[in-house]
Every structure is written in C-alpha cells, then in structure tokens.
Amino acid sequence: MATNDRQAREERARLRTYQARQEVHASKQRRRTRDNVIAVIALVVVLALATGAQLFYFSGGPGTPEPVASETPTPTPSAPAGENQGDVPSPDLAEARTWTGTLTLNEVSLGIELDGAAAPQAVASEISLIQSGFYDGTTCHRLTKDSIWVLQCGDPAGDGTGGPGYSYGPVENAPQDGLYPAGTIAMARQQQNGYSNGSQFFLVYEDTTLTADEAGGYTVVGRVTSGLDELKAGITDAGTADGSTDGSPAVPVTITGFTIQ
Secondary structure: OHHHHHHHHHHHHHHHHHHHHHHHHHHHHHHHHHHHHHHHHHHHHHHHHHHHHHHHHHOOOOOOOOOOOOOOOOOOOOOOOOOOEOOOOOHHHHOOOEEEEEEEEOOEEEEEEEEOOOOHHHHHHHHHHHHHOOOOOOEOOEEEOOOOOEEEEOEOOOOOOOOOOOEEOOOOOOOOOOEEOOOEEEEOOOOOOOOOEOOOEEEEOOOEEOOOEOOEOOOEEEEEEEOHHHHHHHOHHHOEOOOOOEEOEOOOOEEEEEEEO
C-alpha cells in the first residue's frame, strides 16, 4: 500500500512538472505572438508615416486626380491654417507698386512684372528672396502638360520639398474663374492650406484652369512680359524626362539669374 501511495505521489509530481513546463511553453508562445503583432503594427505605422510624408510633399500638384483639388504643392514648413510661420517679410516691402525684372532660366531671359498692389505679402517675399540671391542656382524641378501647363521653380532642395524657412498667407489675387493665362507667375502651396506659400512658384506657359480648394486658388504675383515663346521653344516644348504629363523637365532647368527693381 505504501508503495502504491509513493507511486501515486510521484505520478502527481511528474504531472505537475509536465503541466508547469507546458504553461511555460504556452507563455513563451503567447509572448512571441504578442511581439510579432507589435512588430507588424510598428511596421504598418512606419509605412503609413512614410506614405503620409510622401503625400504631404508631392500630392496636390497640377494634374493630381480628383478628389484632390489643389494643383501645386509647396512643402514649406506647415503652418496652422490662418497663421504665418517663421520670419516672413513685411508686406510693406512691396510698396504697393509694380516691380520689373528679369528671370533667366538656362539661357532664356524672361521679362517679368510683380504686382505689389494686388499681392503685397507674396510680392514682398519674392522681392526679399530675389534680392538676397536665394534663387541663384536653384532648379525648376517640375513640368506639367496636357490641360495644365506649368513649370514649377524655386525649391532649394530641387525635388519639391524645400522652402525659405518660413511660410505665409493668405492667398492673394487669385482669379475668380480659376483661369491662369499664359505668362502668369503664381505661388505654389500645399493643398487645403492658404498659409503654406513659400519660395516655390510656377510659370504658366499655356492658358491653364486650376481648381480652387477650401483655401482658395493660387496667389498670382505677376506675369511674364517677354520671352515666353523662347521658354516654350527652349524648355517646355521638350516635355518631361519620362514622357509623362507631370514630372522633371526633359531639359534640366536652372535659374541662372533673377533681378528685380
């Protein structure tokens, strides 16, 4: 009888040991499963953030499919709606007058006018950037065609992500009918944010209609007064590097001169 009791106790001990080992094993499995789930979630978050950043910098450009309505991005520092950010030049610098100058792209010289009365904040910013040499050597990184005809310039990063270190608004002097005639010079901005103007601007080389978003249209700072035909013949007629309707110009474009007076 004692022998049977001892054997029973040993069996129960072995069973408890086995059950303990099984519980440890199950606990490790649960922990591994949890860690894998956390890793997957972290990866999804990282990918989502990366995608969001890409959309932030590149969405809203001319030709962006609906429902995105904003046509031209300016990834300058993102300011809250209705608020300037950074050291924005005073609108007084525009002097409420017409400024004349020359914008040279490669070897193409464009006569320009900036309307300081119609768009004082934007013109003040442009005057400050031009006079400081900010644009010298920067590129025109983007060309669109087929219903939207613009050449976008003024990004120090050269890829659509750069700006002057400040952003401003609101939208000024935007056409009510959304028509931007050939020769228009307008400021690029982020979609849905009228206070995201910076250094990037676009030249309209064929009549273009751009759809306004909740922030409005695009600030028209001035116009090209001469040289538009040369711009088309020497640069924009070549289209994009990959033949698409929206991409890098096939002819690399550098701002080789920019003067204003």
